[in-house]
Amino acid sequence: xxxAVRRSSATEELEVIPPSKLAIDNVSKxxxxxxxxxxxLDRVSLNVAEGEFVCLVGASGCGxxxxxxIIAGLEKPDSGRVLADGKPVTGPGxxxxxxxxxxxxxxxLDVFGNVLFGLKLKPNLTNKDRCxxxxxxxxxxxxxxxxxxxxxxxxGGMKQRVSLARALAPNPRVLLMDEPFAALDALTREQLxxxxxxxxxxxxxxxxxxxxxxxxxxxxxxxxxxxxPHPGRVQEEFTVELPRPRDINSVDLATHATRxxxxxxxxxxxxxxxxx
Amino acid sequence: MKRFLLAxxxxxxxxxxxxxxxRTKFWSPVLLPSPRQVVTYLEGVxxxxxxxxxxxxxxxxxxxxxxxGLVMGLPLGLLTARWKLFHxxxxxxxxxxxxxxxxxxxxLALLWFGQTEAAMLFVVVMGTLWxxxxxxxxxxxxxxxxxxxxxxxxxxxxxxxxxxxxLPAALPFIVSGMKQGWAFAWRSLMAAEIxxxxxxxxxxxxxxxxxRELSAMEQVIGIMIVIIVIGLLADKIFFSPVERFLHRRxxxxxx
Numbered sequence: 001x002x003x004a005v006r007r008s009s010a011t012e013e014l015e016v017i018p019p020s021k022l023a024i025d026n027v028s029k030x031x032x033x034x035x036x037x038x039x040x041l042d043r044v045s046l047n048v049a050e051g052e053f054v055c056l057v058g059a060s061g062c063g064x065x066x067x068x069x070i071i072a073g074l075e076k077p078d079s080g081r082v083l084a085d086g087k088p089v090t091g092p093g094x095x096x097x098x099x100x101x102x103x104x105x106x107x108x109l110d111v112f113g114n115v116l117f118g119l120k121l122k123p124n125l126t127n128k129d130r131c132x133x134x135x136x137x138x139x140x141x142x143x144x145x146x147x148x149x150x151x152x153x154x155x156g157g158m159k160q161r162v163s164l165a166r167a168l169a170p171n172p173r174v175l176l177m178d179e180p181f182a183a184l185d186a187l188t189r190e191q192l193x194x195x196x197x198x199x200x201x202x203x204x205x206x207x208x209x210x211x212x213x214x215x216x217x218x219x220x221x222x223x224x225x226x227x228x229p230h231p232g233r234v235q236e237e238f239t240v241e242l243p244r245p246r247d248i249n250s251v252d253l254a255t256h257a258t259r260x261x262x263x264x265x266x267x268x269x270x271x272x273x274x275x276x
Numbered sequence: 277m278k279r280f281l282l283a284x285x286x287x288x289x290x291x292x293x294x295x296x297x298x299r300t301k302f303w304s305p306v307l308l309p310s311p312r313q314v315v316t317y318l319e320g321v322x323x324x325x326x327x328x329x330x331x332x333x334x335x336x337x338x339x340x341x342x343x344x345g346l347v348m349g350l351p352l353g354l355l356t357a358r359w360k361l362f363h364x365x366x367x368x369x370x371x372x373x374x375x376x377x378x379x380x381x382x383x384l385a386l387l388w389f390g391q392t393e394a395a396m397l398f399v400v401v402m403g404t405l406w407x408x409x410x411x412x413x414x415x416x417x418x419x420x421x422x423x424x425x426x427x428x429x430x431x432x433x434x435x436x437x438x439x440x441x442x443l444p445a446a447l448p449f450i451v452s453g454m455k456q457g458w459a460f461a462w463r464s465l466m467a468a469e470i471x472x473x474x475x476x477x478x479x480x481x482x483x484x485x486x487x488r489e490l491s492a493m494e495q496v497i498g499i500m501i502v503i504i505v506i507g508l509l510a511d512k513i514f515f516s517p518v519e520r521f522l523h524r525r526x527x528x529x530x531x
Contacts, residue, residue: 072429073429074425074428074429092428092429093429094429094430094431096429098425098429100422100426104420104422104426106423106426106444106445107525107526107527108445108525117430117432117440118430118431121430121431121432121436150524150526150527151525151527152526153527166430170430170431
């Protein structure tokens, strides 16, 4: 009767599942620094709809990465809570996968092994299914030919593609991206903007994307949230209503980006005055 | 091939220099035998099986002691890396004892265990254990936290985290610790065999010791050469392939 456990097949595993909605409710977080406690996040509340692409923009040190880690469950807020589909987030889980700024790929595994890592932790799959799923995602990010490459043999852009495949493979409902393209050259980045939009469309994910690049945010996000530092707060919200796929070099996009940059700058000035 | 020929030429020159030094008769032939005498001695002990038996006995002692050192050292290293309490206690102890040259364990081992196999085993284990503990701890502490975080989000925890993330990530350190442990085990065993004369079997160290007792310099040099060759072979057979794999995977430069 041990067969009673139903095994899902690779095709089922590859089905597009409904993305989650996220609710961040009054989240605050303090850090201990050498000069005393720093309020990294101050009662931040925001909602992300199912399948929405939200970008968090702000100067470095404004707490946007901290917020991302809290959504991921890697850090705990001091107060407030995060709800994913109405259920409180208590720790990390494969429903919400993170793509980090530096590629956190495992050097002891090859490309295929890395993509397989999260799948191996998913129960009720046969090994063949896992391999099929991993192959599908490597294909999706255009790296099928590099299945057996070692991580150090890949370029920065290829590493981030593998990271993306690895994050997508367990079929999470939410993808959390922490400045994933910051360390890449402009050309590679532009390619990836196209890819990520395409993947977001076909795989239907809720994406929270942290960046300090305003143009990048305007290119990718349905909504762009402007973070102010010290303490970290959501200062302003912009809706980007442009048809997709968007081209980072288009004039319309530049108009949106300028609007956001202006707000960001006045924020910086306000802070400089406050500091005086 | 060219590299091999060059290396072979280098050793040929060494032997020639040795032969030349012998021929000058500047040193007494008792103190400096010719390469031929050493070869003749080695041929003799190889033919009557003495050399083979001694090598087997020595290798058995070495492997048993080394494996015990590894089996104890790896978990201890993990414990010291994981909990501050173990780091402050066992970690400090390991650091202290690692600086102790392993030959210093011999008097203690002799008094505790007498002229027995146990005495030698004890010395070998002490030689191996502490460097394995320290290398494991260093390795685990040097695992970039981001690997852990990435694995956490994918649902890895506890044992899975240790065996599939932390240990593999620490592997380069652990392997170099194992290599160091091997070198220390080898040194400690030779020290032990020279000092501990037991009837349960003559190892290479004891052959070396009796070479001295009998003032048989060709035996002393011959056995030293055997010991060197075994050390080299162990490195080439056990460690080099593993290190090559690590270099290939991690992309670290190959020495």
